Amino acid sequence: YHAPPSSSGLSGSVGDYYYAFGSESALPEELRSKRVGGQGRLHIFHLPEGPAMLQVGATKGNRRSAMSVLKQLTERMKISQTFPPYQMEKDNRNHVSDAAKEIERQAVSKLTPQGIMAELKELTSFNSRSFREAKASADVQAFLRRKFEATGYTVCLHTFRNGGPATNIVAYVPGTGGSEELV
Known part of the structure; x- marks a missing residue:
């Protein structure tokens, strides 16, 4: 300071x-x-x-x-423009099974700051996502659809109006029982 x-x-x-x-x-x-x-x-x-x-x-x-x-602000404070690491509450408990924890551990081990940044840059590289620009909106929807389909999800579109035309891209794994996984 x-x-x-x-x-x-x-x-x-x-x-x-x-x-x-x-x-x-x-x-x-x-x-x-x-x-x-x-x-x-x-x-x-x-x-x-x-x-x-x-x-x-x-x-x-x-x-x-x-x-x-x-x-x-305080003396000697350092402010970063990046998000701070997420701090879990001390009494937070994970109640999932050991098998689920192992799957999560394996998935998380594949994440890197560089990979996440590359994904974010790709996702935010579009000039516009505005519903007022039909082509730009369609390009982003097609991109998201391809991304979800590449990971094995079934994809459907939910169109509606909210001040203008809008579309949700819904990715899911078809279930065999009474429940399904949604992303």
């Missing part, structure tokens, strides 16, 4: 700064005016009165209007 110069009008106390993650388009105007730094989806705000003084209400919308909770 480097204190800003006194001529900046900003506080020299690190505790007067907060950060949050989210799309820039999700920032309410009051927070936008208090943004003093950040990069990408990481935003740093100067809030010497604390976040309780903000007049920001809950908003409705989609993923582009989502923001994380504001967190206070």
Whole structure:
């Protein structure tokens, strides 16, 4: 942490700064005016009165209007733009059988950060997924269908309207009894 110069009008106390993650388009105007730094989806705000003084209400919308909770900065704090490792609760217990645990262990052992990143990059490489662009939407649906079919799932499409045409791609394993597996 480097204190800003006194001529900046900003506080020299690190505790007067907060950060949050989210799309820039999700920032309410009051927070936008208090943004003093950040990069990408990481935003740093100067809030010497604390976040309780903000007049920001809950908003409705989609993923582009989502923001994380504001967190206070502290001395020597390191903020990463990547998601932190998931921390399980201490009293969490896995109640599946030993055979199921072994299958899970084998499946997880094949996952790598590079493989996951490659999948995410491929999934997010489309210029648009908007229902307003029929060809782009059809391309993404075909991609997802191929991905699921390549892993052995049976795939069907569920079309509906929600402010415009929408399609769920449903992958499943046909069951032999009264239940089926859905992805």
